[in-house]
Amino acid sequence: MTTLAAWSGVDPRGPASLYLVSDSRITWGSQSKRWDAGRKLFGCRNTPDVFGYVGDVVFPSLLLGQIAAAADDGVLFGAEANAQSRHAIVVETAKISLASRYNAPDYGFTILHGARDGVGMNARFRLWELTYNAATATSAALWTDEELPIDEKQSALHTALGSGGHAVIKQNDALKYDAQGRTSRSIFWAFCDSLKNKTDPLSGGAPQLVGLYRTATAKSYGIAYEGHRYYQGLLVPDSAHLSGIEWRDVTFQRVDGATMQVLPGAQRHGRR
Template identity: 35%
Template sequence: MTLIISWVGVDDKKTGKEISSLYIASDSRYTAGIKTKFDYGIKVFGASKYPEIFGFCGDVLFPSTILGQIIPQIDNGILLKESDDCNSKNSKIFTYIETSLKEYPDTFLGNTFTIIHGTRFGKDFKLFKFFYNKKYGIEVSEIPLGKRSTKVLSDGSGAKEFDNKWSKIWNNPKHNDYRTSRAVYHCLNQTLKEIKDPHTGGLPQIIGLYRNNNSRIFGIVENESKYIYGKPSSEDINSTSIEWRNENFERVDPKTLKILEGSQRQPLQDATP
């Protein structure tokens, strides 16, 4: 099943609190049964020419296939228009998924899957959830985002363990990281290190959306190594083309693996309030 979460970052402006960022993050494990696993599976996706981000949990084949079809059509201006607001974009994406399901063999589908869609129009951020159940079909709902930095969604077979840590530790007003973006990432990181659910594992992967530009992929730096979608980046890659974060959700220079000059240093992870 996996673990997928989403959270928002909120800034204080003269006009009040405003959402400045929306993230979707996941583990990196695909499983077949309990014993067969692959810890380099992509579960978060983003369009490069539109402010659209996605993630999924549950059945792997259909969500990964459909997002592989949707995103190129978004980026080539086929599926969406720049004048579409958040609701219009989500409606078009839902229709595409719904009509594709009608042609998809039932024998290929697992019992359930969830696809999360984060979007922005102007400064308006929204998050939607597509939930499929083999008995009742697919439905869509909007996830309230609120105006504080916090987790807004957790789903999948690993969500129970994540939510337990979240409620007991990081969502505690006495914790130094209370109501911060880094608190959600710390909880995810710690959960994956201690996870008991056999269908959840590997390193975190994150896609983000900010007030400007489109989706942003994050590389992960852990134990002085770089990872993208759970896979070690040992190849000769252009590391400077994306943003990198360490275990403490600090911005990192991919060449030196040190905190970027001028970046705000965050308090170390602390699993006690």
């Protein structure tokens, strides 16, 4: 399985951000058969939409890559499409694509879709959980689609899915009453702590992070993790171009991609 979580950030003016975070481990039946550099999160460059998945790997990872590319090229969404309309198209596309399989293995999965309506102080963040329940004799419905409520008064973890989801929830609950609890950074800490603690053997590799803000489109982050740099689960070598994206460390601090040290002037997030 995997670990996938979503949370929103709130500042004194109201809702300010929406994030998806995931691990990078893909397994084949057990932790002894694994790949720790698999991409699990996707962000669109031309629309404010982010996606992540848990469960089956092959279909959702290929589908979300196609959806992101089609959205970036203006194929899926018109310029006037709001978040609800974009989500409806995503759901329709997923169902049509899945129906085109022939004698393929049938595994369940869940896709999180984070989106934004409006910009600036008129921005409203939305989050959906789309699940395909692998066909069985007892399945009540093959597809379920639920919009999750977004807390607009405080930063909050909205869901944590996959085999490691319970560990993230437990760790986040333990940090709620810390001096820096109920902040975006504390939720990210909870995710990274649960990953580092290896509570779930089917989750591993480096964290992946994508986010939406009040303006602009999706942002994908580089992560400084255990002395190395990662981007969407991929180990980034020293020789790479490191200044093209924003980098964060496990305390959610903004860091220099080359040195992995906190950027001058960046807010520091000390932990007790």
